[in-house]
Amino acid sequence: QVQLVESGGGLVQAGGSLRLSCAASGRTFGNYAMGWFRQAPGKEREFVATISSIGMITDYADSVKARFTISRDNAENTISLQMNSLKPEDTAAYYCAATRPGSAFATPTRANEYHYWGQGTQVTVSS
Numbered sequence: 001q002v003q004l005v006e007s008g009g010g011l012v013q014a015g016g017s018l019r020l021s022c023a024a025s026g027r028t029f030g031n032y033a034m035g036w037f038r039q040a041p042g043k044e045r046e047f048v049a050t051i052s053s054i055g056m057i058t059d060y061a062d063s064v065k066a067r068f069t070i071s072r073d074n075a076e077n078t079i080s081l082q083m084n085s086l087k088p089e090d091t092a093a094y095y096c097a098a099t100r101p102g103s104a105f106a107t108p109t110r111a112n113e114y115h116y117w118g119q120g121t122q123v124t125v126s127s
Contacts, residue, residue: 002098005022006118012086014125015085020080020121030053033052033106036049036050037111038090048060050109052103053102058107067083069081091124094123096118098115
């Protein structure tokens with residue numbers, strides 16, 4: 001079982017930056033691919049970024065490429081999402097997610113590939 005707790009959300013002006021963090025419980029954190037998803041009111045949850053279990057491979061939604069960076073620290077059981085050049089359309093609840101142990105190189109992008117979810121942290125970008 002993995003428990004995930006996000007932090008770092010808040011209110012920021014367009015063009016600003018925020019850094020989200022996700023702390024994970026469990027001794028096998030290094031075996032899980034991790035991801036960030038977001039959900040705006042009235043919209044479906046959408047993929048934002050993913051990182052392989054050993055942190056060598058990442059993938060991003062087209063809408064955030066070159067602006068967001070996902071990273072992980074397996075020694076600290078944490079992942080982060082650095083968000084730069086934020087836009088009002090980035091406003092959403094952001095969720096950290098983990099897969100079950102699998103390929104060290106997997107970077108899943110679909111929500112149904114993830115088995116553990118955090119409670120979410122709100123990011124609001126004002127124009």
